Amino acid sequence: MGGKLAGIKIAMLGGDDREAILHKELLHLGAEVEAVGVPGVSAGEDYNCHEALLKAVQGAGAIILPVRGIDQEGLIYAPQSQFPLYITWELAAAIPAGTPVLIGVARPLLKEMAAAHGWQLYETADLDEMAILNAIPTAEGALLLAMQELPITLHGSEAFVIGLGRTGFALARVLDGVGARVTVIDRGAADRARAYREGWQAYPFSDMANIIKQADVIFNTVPALVLTESLLAQTKPEVLIIDLASAPGGTDFEAAAALKRKALLAPGLPGKVAPKTAGLILARIYPTLILNSLQQP
Ligand code: NAP
16 A cells, blocks of 8 residues: 555554554554554454564664653563563563654663663654644643543633643633633743733732632642742642642642642543544554654754
């Protein structure tokens, strides 16, 4: 079959429903895809994980690891695989220098492997084109969680959003859309001006101690400790905190528990609440990313 990825072998190692959608799109674009641990793609009868992974990466022009990534022991996220899949140093040695390796977020082990073997490592979750689109299902997922957990409607509630980046902005918009009274906390004067332009209240972090007691629900998107014990102590006892920032989040969860505040870390929302949309986002972005990376000198 022709297509812009014709003649390119791509190894897909692990993943969930999102990668299954991406797998279809890569085939549709003519790539030769060897997938191990991707839902719905047969692994064969006589299954030897290491051999299957090795065979997949041999001769591959690009390697796709799951958006959810691999852990620090090298375990590849593959919830529907019957067997655990590991990226080992031996497997890594079979991936030649210059090979594009795509993953959502890379932990130190993978970064070490990439540096040792000279791969082009792409952490796709932080690419603007991915993060801006993923902010939509993330915002909807956060809204869903808030609706499930709150005893009041979001309409008319005091909803705080900490950090007006890609996720924070999309979230503030949907909260506004359902009639919440939106307050944004951000360190940047320009972002606070944008919030003001949208009709939201906007404050710097230095004002948080004065206003946090108004919040019915607080969404954090800042990947640094911002909801400290002293701030948590000033929140309403019935406040709901939804922390969207990457683990460990930006909330002192121990302090929140001690103060009996309900605080939830909510990772991976796009894959949970809208796997099809999240898969289509991958399908939209990865083929071009792979082609561009293969054209690099
Ligand atoms: P982003 O666009 O970079 O926004 C991050 C925001 O945090 C910006 O407003 C940034 O301010 C602010 N910030 C960063 N470090 C700060 C610090 N030390 N003090 C004060 N403010 C700080 O990132 P994003 O794409 O919105 O993602 C935000 C977080 O959500 C990340 O951790 C990401 O991994 C996570 N995420 C989670 C999900 C989920 O499903 N839970 C989905 C997508 C993303 P400046 O602009 O001034 O730097």
